[in-house]
Amino acid sequence: MASEQQIKEQVQPFDQSSKDRAEQVLAGNVRAASRLITEAQNGHAAARDVLTYLYPHCGQAHLIGVTGPPGVGKSTLVSALICELRRREMTVGVVAVDPSSPFSGGAVLGDRDRMEGFSRDRDVFIRSLASRGASGGLCAVANDAVDVLDAMGKDVVLIETVGVGQSEVEIAQIANTVILTLVPGYGDSLQAMKAGVMEIADILVVNKADTPGADGAVNDLRSMDYYQAVPRGDEMWQVPILKTNARRGEGVDELVSEVFRQIEFAGKTGWKEARQKARRTRQFVDMLTSRIRSDFTDSMDKDVRVTALIQKIESMETDPYTACAEILEKFRAAYK
Amino acid sequence: MASEQQIKEQVQPFDQSSKDRAEQVLAGNVRAASRLITEAQNGHAAARDVLTYLYPHCGQAHLIGVTGPPGVGKSTLVSALICELRRREMTVGVVAVDPSSPFSGGAVLGDRDRMEGFSRDRDVFIRSLASRGASGGLCAVANDAVDVLDAMGKDVVLIETVGVGQSEVEIAQIANTVILTLVPGYGDSLQAMKAGVMEIADILVVNKADTPGADGAVNDLRSMDYYQAVPRGDEMWQVPILKTNARRGEGVDELVSEVFRQIEFAGKTGWKEARQKARRTRQFVDMLTSRIRSDFTDSMDKDVRVTALIQKIESMETDPYTACAEILEKFRAAYK
DSSP states (O other), rough: OHHHHHHHHHHTTTTTOOOHHHHHHHTTTTHHHHHHHHHHHHHHHHHHHHHHHHHGOOOOOOOEEEEESSSSHHHHHHHHHHHHHHHTOOOOOEEEEOOOOOOOOHHHHHHHHHHHHHOOOOOOEEEEOOOOOOOHHHHHHHHHHHHHHHHHTEEEEEEEEEESSSHHHHTTTTTEEEEEOOOOOOOHHHHHHHTTTTHHHHHEEEETTTTTTTHHHHHHHHGGGGGOOOEETTEEEEOOOOOBBBGGTTHHHHHHHHHHHHHHHHHHTTHHHHHHHHHHHHHHHHHHHHHHHHHHHHHHHHOOHHHHHHHHHHSSSSSHHHHHHHHHHHHHHHHH | OOOOHHHHHHHHOTOOHHHHHHHHHHOOOHHHHHHHHHHHHEEETHHHHHHHGGGOOOOOOOEEEEEEEEEEEEEHHHHHHHHHHHHTTOOOOEEOOOOOTTTTHHHHHHHHHHHHHHOOOOOEEEEEEESOOHHHHHHHHHHHHHHHHHHHSSEEEEEEEEEEEEEHHHHHTTSSSSEEEEEEHHHHHHHHHHTTTHHHHHHEEEOOOTTHHHHHHHHHHOOOOOOOEEEEETTEOOOOOOOBGGGGGHHHHHHHHHHHHHHHHHHHTHOOOOOOOOOOHHHHHHHHHHHHHHHHHHHHOOOOHHHHHHHHHHHHEEEHHHHHHHHHHHHHHHHH
């Protein structure tokens, strides 16, 4: 546990250079990392500078996604995974993305409980990100947070998200290994998930294995044609289907072993590299789009030519389609 | 009801000019309008051409939003509003946006039922839009659909959407008048709604007025400080709080009268104009951002310079922050 003195030393002055701040994150400084993620979430330009320094140090951590519909015990499973990974002497970061649905507010509280449980372990860093409006934005912040924990030197970064919406699927895809969590009687929850969640699963887990019907659920999933073998790059991967009781820690050792078997497979077959590349491209396009958006919005009050254009649109003197086509033409000319 | 012959005449050849297609929509041709909305939804470039022709003809319809949490009877209320508006000899268009949550699939079926009910009335046009991934995208399609119904010459366009997420609030804001629908015991549902829904309401409706507690709910809302008067431009608007039983059509006459009282107020005070301007600006920025995104994504495989850039990002030779800043710089130079 960090002593009072240590915590005091971690307090950062706010006039540091981006390079100094990046070096503190690289040295594993929890407060520096925390502050950076908060700034990234709030869209501060300063955060981008620090992240630029961190970028070359990313790509070392194993990124493991834990997804599934609400109520399957994802938070509990993540806690159990942390314990098992710590038993194996690995350092762990967690990025927990709160669901965008206002109807299930459970995750936030659960997350606080978890943070409490691990607050004395300096090798565990848990960060929850609340859904804030635009889904593209949340995925961008999740990417940044994962990069920060990766750069801090965590051996494993767990990305926890509800697998119900398109944006959540995109967040899970940041990971190199995706664990889809279900419970006995998962039929309804499968229907509740968007198409695309099943496809990205590398490992299936039937949690709450003490519930009646757990064995039946596992057998049903094993008999699904889809899960005989899924394409992963040029090779086929046999999706393991496991039973856990996360609350008691049962089956978690085996799950972690299967995760590392998948990591080895993904590394050898080029699948990990393909996933990473896809992630970086998505991240870039998201970033470019959202920055162009905010830059343009900012300039509506400042730049005379943009102000004039907006006035023409507001007064319906020009239509948005024509105005859009004109700017797009200029943009094309600019990046080509 | 349209005769077989009339329907036959409405079938459109697919090699028409955009101008011809726009003129058919302006003449109230249902099939031409329907096809155009479908094309806009699928992102066809042809749709943009037709919409450009329609644009100067928009802005005549009263745009009325009907929002509220799931289960308050929005669909039933919209049906009752259609009946009352038709009784007043107004033509009506409806854009019903299905909720993005996969947990409440009720709206789609309900919508089909409604369409059935009004299918013989040529002066009613109901169009439902399913949530498809990106929220920005759905709002853009809703904007287009509203413009099409407006250009068709509908006196009133009703925009029905669930008031739970940020994107749904944005969709409701397309309207000039927003009706927020609640039910007795609305406390929980208010909490379920995102901040921002209460603020955009011009009229509050407590539906299912035959449920116990309806009068109490109305009194509670009337005693809320917030609803004593809300700022609308430079003036204050006293939000009417009404009771309806949409299933029996009770209270709907009064609701429509209050809507037109608000429309008059909004017209006189400049609030309607302010809302319309804000809508046009939002629509334009959404359009610009999504077109830049798709244009850039398309060019990743085609344009050598973009391909080279993406390869550098994938191999982590350059970081996305630096690459983004470079393109943004060029973009700024382009539009300024």
